[in-house]
Amino acid sequence: xxxxxxxxxxxxxxxxxxxxxxxxxxxxxxxxxxxxxxxxxxxxxxxxxxxxxxxxxxxxxxxxxxxxxxxxxxxxxxxxxxxxxxxxxxxxxxxxxxxxxxxxxxxxxxxxxxxxxxxxxxxxxxxxxxxxxxxxxxxxxxxxxxxxxxxxxxxxxxxxxxxxxxxxxxxxxxxxxxxxxxxxxxxxxxxxxxxxxxxxxxxxxxxxxxxxxxxxxxxxxxxxxxxxxxxxxxxxxxxxxxxxxxxxxxxxxxxxxxxxxxxxxxxxxxxxxxxxxxxxxxxxxxxxxxxxxxxxxxxxxxxxxxxxxxxxxxxxxxxxxxxxxxxxxxxxxxxxxxxxxxxxxxxxxxxxxxxxxxxxxxxxxxxxxxxxxxxxxxxxxxxxxxxxxxxxxxxxxxxxxxxxxxxxxxxxxxxxxxxxxxxxxxxxxxxxxxxxxxxxxxxxxxxxxxxxxxxxxxxxxxxxxxxxxxxxxxxxxxxxxxx
RNA sequence: GGCCCAUUCGUCUAUCGGUUAGGACAUAAGAUUCUCAUUCUUAAAAGAGGAGUUCGAUUCUCCUAUGGGCUACCA
Numbered sequence: 001x002x003x004x005x006x007x008x009x010x011x012x013x014x015x016x017x018x019x020x021x022x023x024x025x026x027x028x029x030x031x032x033x034x035x036x037x038x039x040x041x042x043x044x045x046x047x048x049x050x051x052x053x054x055x056x057x058x059x060x061x062x063x064x065x066x067x068x069x070x071x072x073x074x075x076x077x078x079x080x081x082x083x084x085x086x087x088x089x090x091x092x093x094x095x096x097x098x099x100x101x102x103x104x105x106x107x108x109x110x111x112x113x114x115x116x117x118x119x120x121x122x123x124x125x126x127x128x129x130x131x132x133x134x135x136x137x138x139x140x141x142x143x144x145x146x147x148x149x150x151x152x153x154x155x156x157x158x159x160x161x162x163x164x165x166x167x168x169x170x171x172x173x174x175x176x177x178x179x180x181x182x183x184x185x186x187x188x189x190x191x192x193x194x195x196x197x198x199x200x201x202x203x204x205x206x207x208x209x210x211x212x213x214x215x216x217x218x219x220x221x222x223x224x225x226x227x228x229x230x231x232x233x234x235x236x237x238x239x240x241x242x243x244x245x246x247x248x249x250x251x252x253x254x255x256x257x258x259x260x261x262x263x264x265x266x267x268x269x270x271x272x273x274x275x276x277x278x279x280x281x282x283x284x285x286x287x288x289x290x291x292x293x294x295x296x297x298x299x300x301x302x303x304x305x306x307x308x309x310x311x312x313x314x315x316x317x318x319x320x321x322x323x324x325x326x327x328x329x330x331x332x333x334x335x336x337x338x339x340x341x342x343x344x345x346x347x348x349x350x351x352x353x354x355x356x357x358x359x360x361x362x363x364x365x366x367x368x369x370x371x372x373x374x375x376x377x378x379x380x381x382x383x384x385x386x387x388x389x390x391x392x393x394x395x396x397x398x399x400x401x402x403x404x405x406x407x408x409x410x411x412x413x414x415x416x417x418x419x420x421x422x423x424x425x426x427x428x429x430x431x432x433x434x435x436x437x438x439x440x441x442x443x444x445x446x447x448x449x450x451x452x453x454x455x456x457x458x459x460x461x462x463x464x465x466x467x468x469x470x471x472x473x474x475x476x477x478x479x480x481x482x483x
Numbered sequence: 484g485g486c487c488c489a490u491u492c493g494u495c496u497a498u499c500g501g502u503u504a505g506g507a508c509a510u511a512a513g514a515u516u517c518u519c520a521u522u523c524u525u526a527a528a529a530g531a532g533g534a535g536u537u538c539g540a541u542u543c544u545c546c547u548a549u550g551g552g553c554u555a556c557c558a
Contacts, residue, residue, distance in 0.1 A: 012558050047557055112556065124554070148556055166488070175486050175554090183556040190558045214487040214553045237489080238551070248550070276495095279507095283496055287506050306496080309551060313494050316508045326521090362520050392518080422517060429517090440518035448519090456518045 005037030006204045009063075009070070010194065012044045013055030016259040017062040019312065020209060020239045020251060023277040027236060028207040029068045030278070030300040040201055041073030043084040044194075046187045056084075062260045066270045067293050072201075080201040085193050092188035095196050095226070096149045096181050104225035105181055106130055108150045109140045124177040125150070149182040151192075151222065159217040163233045165305050166210070171217040179218060191215065195222045203231055210235040210307075234302065237281045238309045251312050258312075267340055267366025268317065272324040276317045280310040290323045318364035326361060333360045340366035341373065348376055351463045354418075358455035375448045376464055379472055382449030384483050387476075392441040396480050399442035403477040405432065406443050407470065416466050421458040446476025 009025040011017070032039040041063070043056055060075055072078025082088055099105035108129040130152060132140075140147065153176040160170035181192035188196070198206055213235045223230045240248040241255030257263050263273050275291050283306065284291075284299045291299065325333060334356040343349050355376075359369060374380075387399040409428050413420060429439040444457035447469060453460065461469040 010558090014558090044558065050557070169487070171486070177554075180556055185556075187556090189556070194558090209552095210488070211552055211558090217487095235488095240551075242494085250551085279495065281495090285497070287497090289495095289507060303499095308489050310496090311494060313508070316495065319508055358520090426517070436517045438518090444518055450519085452519050454520075456520090458517075 004204075005032055005035040006040060006202055007032040007037065007207055008040040008042055008198065008201065008203050009068075010042040010044045010197075010208075011059055012047065012050070012190075013052060013059055014050065015052040015055040015058055016261055017058060018251075019258050019260065019263070019273075019277060022062065022066065022068075022260050022273075023239060023280060024207060024209055024236060025063065025068050026066070026274055026278060027234075027282070027300075027305075028205075029070075030296055031205060031207060031234070031302065032071075033297045034300045037204070038071040039069075040078070040080070040203065041070035041075075041083065042197060042201070043074055044190060045084060045086045046183075046190065046193055048185065048187070058261070065264070066260065066274060068274075083201075085197070086187070088193075088197070089186060091200070092182060092193060092196055093186065096188070096192065099151070099181070099222075099225055100149060102225060103152065104222075105149050105151050107132065107137050107140070107147045108178075108180075109145050109147050127178055130178060146184045148180045148184050150178040151181050151218065151225075153178050153218075153221065159220050161216060161220045161230065161233060163213070163216075163235050164205075164302055165234055165236070166213060166307055169213065169216070171214070173217075173221075176218055176221075191218060192222070195219050198231060199223070199226070199228050205232045205234055207234045207236065210237055234305070236305065237307055239277075239280055239312050240309045242311050248309070248311060255312065256314055263317075265367075267368065268321050269324045269328075269336075272317070272321040275324065276320045280312065281306060290320065290327075322364040325363060325365075328360070330356070330360065337363075337366050337369060341369045343373070346377060348373070348463070354459070354463055355454075358459055362454050372454050375450055375453070376460070379475070380449050382445075384479050386445045386449070386451055387442050387480060389441050392435075392438045394438065394441045396483065398438075399445075400477065400480050402434075402439055402442050403446060403473055403480070406439075407473050407477070410461075410466070410470055410473065413466075416462065418458050418462045421461055425458060442476070443473070446473050 007028040009028050011021055011025070029039045041059070043059065045051065045056070056074070063070065070076070072080065072083065074081075074083040096105060100107065106129060110128055129150070154173040156173060158170050158172045159176075160168060162168050179191050180189050182188055216233065216235075220230060239251050241251040241258075242248055243254070251258050257266050260273065264270070271292065274293060274296065278291065278296055279289070282300070283304045285304055286299070288299075328336070334353065337356060337359060338344070338352060341352070341355070343352055343355070348355065355373065359372070363369060363372065384396065387394060387396055405428060406425075409424050413424050425439060426436065429436050432439070440457045444453060444460065445451075447457055447460045447464070455463075464472075
């Protein structure tokens with residue numbers, strides 16, 4: 001006895017997890033968990049042509065990494081298995097034949113390509129085999145002719161259903177194709193399998209992308225043909241990408257990273273990805289924007305889902321990610337960021353801890369790190385113009401003076417660490433009646449060759465060491481003098 | 484082509500007939516900071532167009548436009 005909420009995520013294993021699919025999984029998971037219900041994973045691998053080795057593993061790994069844990073599924077079992085469609089072949093056949101018996105479906109012996117009995121037609125299948133006599137069917141079957149089973153759509157009237165997001169949707173039955181239920185290889189199409197499985201697995205709320213909205217009346221007709229109860233429907237607005245010409249289209253590779261794995265490789269945190277995509281098409285109706293998974297479950301509600309497609313915005317993702325990075329305990333950040341830093345086999349490795357401290361509040365994603373710290377390995381060419389800065393009243397003349405004094409100061413510093421450096425430079429600024437910022441601008445430029453750096457001048461000095469610091473300060477001074 | 488759906492700042496969104504149309508990202512300016520960044524303050528920025536219904540429409544209805552989805556022996 002259970003009237004508990006049951007939702008499912010039913011990906012087709014393609015070898016990667018598209019961000020739109022991940023969001024569907026997330027919403028189905030959030031809704032189930034917010035209702036104390038169950039979340040089921042089902043693998044929809046009925047398309048043999050698209051079979052990809054190891055693709056189901058990607059599904060498991062992604063869901064695990066994203067903390068979207070299912071309660072039932074191929075890998076962990078459950079009371080309604082098997083959860084992989086290719087293992088349910090006999091079930092679909094049985095139900096398809098039941099529909100044929102009831103007169104809601106029929107055998108079709110038409111060939112896929114050309115020929116007289118072809119279904120080729122711009123208006124869809126011409127229903128050639130819809131009214132074959134029992135004898136004709138039987139003789140074709142005996143002759144071992146390949147066949148498919150098609151749904152016999154009503155020719156009149158209309159079919160409607162109520163979507164929890166989109167509301168009442170009605171379609172005229174005559175616009176519906178006699179779609180294929182069972183393919184000639186004996187496997188079901190998605191259109192058939194999803195209905196049979198959702199029923200057998202006792203799914204109460206079907207959550208999926210809105211690309212299925214217009215086919216849903218066909219599924220409704222299937223439920224009715226079987227005499228089954230119809231589940232609740234929640235169709236989600238699509239996630240789209242913005243093209244260079246300003247138009248939008250279904251999010252794809254040309255827009256940037258579109259799979260969970262791509263985003264991870266780019267240095268985004270799973271928690272940030274969840275957080276961001278949860279907000280694409282759903283609003284918590286509060287001003288809170290940064291959520292942990294627990295908070296999402298707590299806040300999730302169906303009436304926050306909206307209907308219009310949402311553009312995937314990498315800039316906002318960056319911001320959400322930076323907020324999640326700042327929330328990380330330092331040790332966690334440090335160990336996660338290290339592999340991205342490419343610092344392991346360099347002389348910066350033993351300075352990693354210091355680096356991590358200044359990196360954590362500054363970066364949006366881990367992949368930014370190598371470019372940010374490259375100047376520590378090697379000082380690039382830079383323009384003397386950088387020494388000129390209005391805000392800090394820095395000119396080439398003042399810079400010459402300051403760098404000369406800085407070099408002098410540096411010589412006499414005994415302990416080469418940030419605090420000692422700060423003390424010495426603070427003294428220097430006071431002695432010369434300069435604001436700290438005024439003093440440090442040219443110093444930082446000479447040390448880094450960059451207008452924006454992770455960390456200030458003293459932190460940079462401490463990391464690159466005394467000799468290298470002196471060399472770079474001298475270099476800067478010479479550049480100005482030769483200018 | 485047919486069918487279905489959508490349309491509030493550049494972007495994500497709030498508003499469930501009466502608001503100076505709110506927030507966030509991005510952008511710009513300023514302040515703070517031991518330098519850049521962080522942080523803080525401020526600014527600029529929106530109801531696709533046209534008819535209705537109504538005392539009153541961003542909100543309800545219709546039309547148009549634009550965009551998207553479906554129309555496979557893919558899901």
